[in-house]
Amino acid sequence: MIPGERRRREPSRWIFSRELKESTFLEESQDERIRPYIITPLGTRVKRVLFNGNITSMNVEEDATKAVISDPVGSFYVNVFNRDFSSAQKIVLDTHAVGDLVTVVGRVSSFRTDQGTLYFNVLPEYIFPTDENARSYWTLMAQSSAERKLVAIREAGKMEKPDALSLMKLGYTEDEAECALRSIKHYPGFDLNALREAIVGSGSSLQVSQSLTNAKGLILELIKGSSDPKGCKYDDIVSAMEKEGLDRGAVDEALNLLGTEGDIYEVSLKRFKAI
Amino acid sequence: MTKIGDIKDETKSAGVIVKVVAIKEKEYESERGKGTYFYGIIGDETGTLPFTAWVLPSTVRVGDVVELKNCSVRKYNERLRLYVDSRSEVILRPEDVMEVKRTYRDYKVRSLNLNDSYVSVTGLITQVSRSTYEKDGIQKEVISGQFTDDTGTVRISSFGPELKDGMKVQISGARVQEYRGRLRLSINENSAIAGADFPTPEVPLYRISEVDRGISGIEVTGICVAVGDRSGLTMRCSQCRRRVDDGSCEEHPDAEKTLDLYATFTLEDGTASIQCNTGKDVTSTLTGISVDGKEFNQVEIESVHSGIKNKLLGRPFLVRGEASVTDQGTSLRAESIVEIDVETLKRIRAAMRMGID
Numbered sequence: 001m002i003p004g005e006r007r008r009r010e011p012s013r014w015i016f017s018r019e020l021k022e023s024t025f026l027e028e029s030q031d032e033r034i035r036p037y038i039i040t041p042l043g044t045r046v047k048r049v050l051f052n053g054n055i056t057s058m059n060v061e062e063d064a065t066k067a068v069i070s071d072p073v074g075s076f077y078v079n080v081f082n083r084d085f086s087s088a089q090k091i092v093l094d095t096h097a098v099g100d101l102v103t104v105v106g107r108v109s110s111f112r113t114d115q116g117t118l119y120f121n122v123l124p125e126y127i128f129p130t131d132e133n134a135r136s137y138w139t140l141m142a143q144s145s146a147e148r149k150l151v152a153i154r155e156a157g158k159m160e161k162p163d164a165l166s167l168m169k170l171g172y173t174e175d176e177a178e179c180a181l182r183s184i185k186h187y188p189g190f191d192l193n194a195l196r197e198a199i200v201g202s203g204s205s206l207q208v209s210q211s212l213t214n215a216k217g218l219i220l221e222l223i224k225g226s227s228d229p230k231g232c233k234y235d236d237i238v239s240a241m242e243k244e245g246l247d248r249g250a251v252d253e254a255l256n257l258l259g260t261e262g263d264i265y266e267v268s269l270k271r272f273k274a275i
Numbered sequence: 276m277t278k279i280g281d282i283k284d285e286t287k288s289a290g291v292i293v294k295v296v297a298i299k300e301k302e303y304e305s306e307r308g309k310g311t312y313f314y315g316i317i318g319d320e321t322g323t324l325p326f327t328a329w330v331l332p333s334t335v336r337v338g339d340v341v342e343l344k345n346c347s348v349r350k351y352n353e354r355l356r357l358y359v360d361s362r363s364e365v366i367l368r369p370e371d372v373m374e375v376k377r378t379y380r381d382y383k384v385r386s387l388n389l390n391d392s393y394v395s396v397t398g399l400i401t402q403v404s405r406s407t408y409e410k411d412g413i414q415k416e417v418i419s420g421q422f423t424d425d426t427g428t429v430r431i432s433s434f435g436p437e438l439k440d441g442m443k444v445q446i447s448g449a450r451v452q453e454y455r456g457r458l459r460l461s462i463n464e465n466s467a468i469a470g471a472d473f474p475t476p477e478v479p480l481y482r483i484s485e486v487d488r489g490i491s492g493i494e495v496t497g498i499c500v501a502v503g504d505r506s507g508l509t510m511r512c513s514q515c516r517r518r519v520d521d522g523s524c525e526e527h528p529d530a531e532k533t534l535d536l537y538a539t540f541t542l543e544d545g546t547a548s549i550q551c552n553t554g555k556d557v558t559s560t561l562t563g564i565s566v567d568g569k570e571f572n573q574v575e576i577e578s579v580h581s582g583i584k585n586k587l588l589g590r591p592f593l594v595r596g597e598a599s600v601t602d603q604g605t606s607l608r609a610e611s612i613v614e615i616d617v618e619t620l621k622r623i624r625a626a627m628r629m630g631i632d
Binding site: 009013050103126129134138140141142175213214 | 482484485496498500501541543544545546547548588589590591614615616617620623624627
């Protein structure tokens with residue numbers, strides 16, 4: 001760092017677990033004490049990530065807690081140790097349970113096996129409880145960022161001698177242009193199609209998740225507004241929701257979720273009341 | 276001799292007779308030592324062109340007509356520029372009088388910059404107010420307001436032409452200036468204003484990495500990843516608004532201290548991070564904490580800080596405000612902040628789709 005220059009916090013990268021998992025290149029620093037950057041197949045230069053997802057597995061021990069947190073296309077592996085600055089985050093993570101939705105900011109640590117395979121885990125700096133809107137927002141932004149990089153890589157691939165300025169003239173940011181160049185340099189011949197399909201899929205799962213959130217709200221409102229003392233009829237809910245563009249399957253899923261979350265209960269067969 | 280209007284491409288040998296419209300000098304340091312160069316705008320009856328002169332007679336002033344021989348024309352920042360160097364010849368023509376046809380490049384608010392300081396812009400005028408100032412013993416009026424297009428808003432000051440709320444205008448010859456990291460426009464009797472027709476601009480949604488200049492009327496989204504330690508309740512000098520937590524104000528020791536509520540936090544959206552700050556009203560709306568007419572003990576002061584952290588950390592927000600860019604980085608003074616909901620997500624999705632084929 002230049003004397004007098006303010007140390008700036010390195011912003012986190014919002015990438016899907018799949019992009020990280022498929023990384024095979026590390027950009028080592030000349031200073032061995034400095035953790036290397038991970039260069040992903042999309043050219044993203046990663047040291048810190050921010051992601052959210054459901055905790056799908058947790059192993060709590062006195063010295064460390066290990067958790068698996070799933071995003072729409074895979075899983076991040078999170079390790080937090082009971083030492084130094086990490087102990088506060090261990091306490092936070094230990095208050096959570098499998099199924100909880102969390103946002104994690106953390107540094108990525110890599111380990112290369114003797115066979116050369118790279119494994120990654122995240123050392124959390126912050127863990128926050130989160131909700132569906134935050135999850136949808138993160139997925140949307142991570143998906144948008146990945147899609148733009150994929151298109152930039154495609155455009156760079158069309159150029160005889162790709163350079164950042166030419167890509168920026170096409171409307172990509174400096175960072176996106178540099179990602180495209182790194183992808184071409186470090187992952188020549190890498191088949192990005194599977195990654196592309198997984199990322200596009202994350203968008204549809206996001207939309208399903210959003211329409212489910214909308215359906216839950218509408219159905220709960222309908223049940224609360226019902227004046228039938230025996231409870232709101234299932235058939236009435238289905239026909240009302242069809243007018244909103246929701247099919248029977250979506251209504252069933254939303255009713256199941258509302259029941260699981262304790263917002264409604266089934267008074268008698270196919271009749272519902274709000275709690 | 277070539278007319279400015281006929282210069283359409285780069286050339287190594289250009290000769291022009293032009294009037295110096297604007298000129299500034301700047302010092303530089305190279306391997307060969309320190310030096311001074313000049314830059315500005317030259318023009319003739321067919322148009323104007325920016326120029327850089329590595330050597331120029333010290334007698335050349337704004338308004339002079341000069342003949343420039345053996346100059347080169349090259350592109351700089353995507354725009355043609357005439358360069359005067361050691362092989363060029365500069366001849367003053369004191370007897371000549373020349374009318375200059377001013378030409379200005381069209382800019383959107385988000386592209387305004389100090390490298391092109393006279394521009395043409397199209398936008399909506401709002402929040403007009405009038406004030407007076409004294410120059411050479413004479414009271415003069417300045418009309419101030421906001422100038423908005425579909426990419427953002429900047430402050431505008433008129434030292435001549437009338438500005439009214441709701442005017443949709445195209446302004447030629449507006450001057451771009453910067454004050455405390457924020458861009459602004461100023462116009463005078465030399466600027467031309469014409470009516471324009473365009474849809475009323477909506478507030479644009481930016482990715483944080485796109486916020487690179489001091490403009491207002493913009494929105495960003497992001498997850499709050501850090502809250503400043505000093506967020507919360509603070510005492511300020513009632514005169515200069517400086518923080519005076521540890522005693523009285525050094526400049527205004529007799530001034531009253533007033534209680535203020537303030538938050539500073541870092542927002543990230545995956546493209547970059549930005550430092551945001553909220554004043555009393557916005558922080559109060561966000562947290563539900565009111566300070567007016569109240570007194571707080573130390574425990575309550577600490578609980579206000581925790582309350583702000585709990586409300587912000589890890590949550591996604593839509594923030595509208597005014598960006599400023601200084602040596603310390605880019606920051607956003609928030610005019611409003613709301614947590615992202617389903618409707619906001621729809622808007623973000625639409626905005627993110629733009630530009631991806």
